[in-house]
Amino acid sequence: MENVEELILASLKELLELKSITEVDGETKSKLIYPLKRDGTRRISKQEAKLIFVKHIEQYGDYYYSVEAPTRNKYPSAGSIPMLGSIDVCLYEDANRKHLIEFLALNQKQISYSKIFEKLYCDQEGLNNYFIHILQKANKSTIMNVEIKYSEAIESVREKQTTFLSCLKIFLCEIDEKRISMYEIDESGTLSSAHEVYKWEG
DSSP, X not given: OOOHHHHHHHHHHHHHTOOBXXXXXXTOXXXXXXXXXXXXXXXXXXXXXHHHHHHHHHHHOOOEXXXXXXXXXXXXXXXXXXXXXXXXXXXXXXXXXXXXXXXXXXXXXXXXXXXXXXXXXXXXXXXXXXXXEEESSOOHHHHHHHHHHHHHHHHHHHHHOSSOOSEEEXXXXXXXXXXXXXXXXXXXXXXXXXXXXXXXXX
8 A cells, every 4th residue: 555645646646747638649648637718728627636545545545535524523615614624535544534634736825825735734633634735837936926825824824723633744746847745744734945856857
């Protein structure tokens, strides 16, 4: 069985090879393709990454999994009324939740990161959770911007919780750069520097 980080990395490598219908050729491996927007460019969303990850769980993992799993706790909604949320993918081991995994595409507003981090940190104690972030185009300024949002999301959780109940790692996948980096967050909530785990050299 591949462990969860091997599954994440393998699925993101496959994501980097994904094409749109206008780009497919005889060497295209996956039947999954990016849809096109009205201007003919690829529509990047979290759905492709999630589908590929689930496929890798089915093929190479021994985990049971659920998708859009209800959260254990309630969180503030757009109307500020706490409500149950959902987790993109939940992995189970020995009938217990083991890993919560959330996906996000593109560089969204700060509140999106804060909501995701709160669920991953606070929904249950003692889990090892993952945030998978997909960017299409990223330069140094973009990366700096998202790193600030990661740090602000950590601080947002810290304001609500005295301790972080679960651990969190971040996989950042840059589509055009064909690069995957990982961040770790220690028990005090300190964000590490990016560690490049894959760069396509083709």
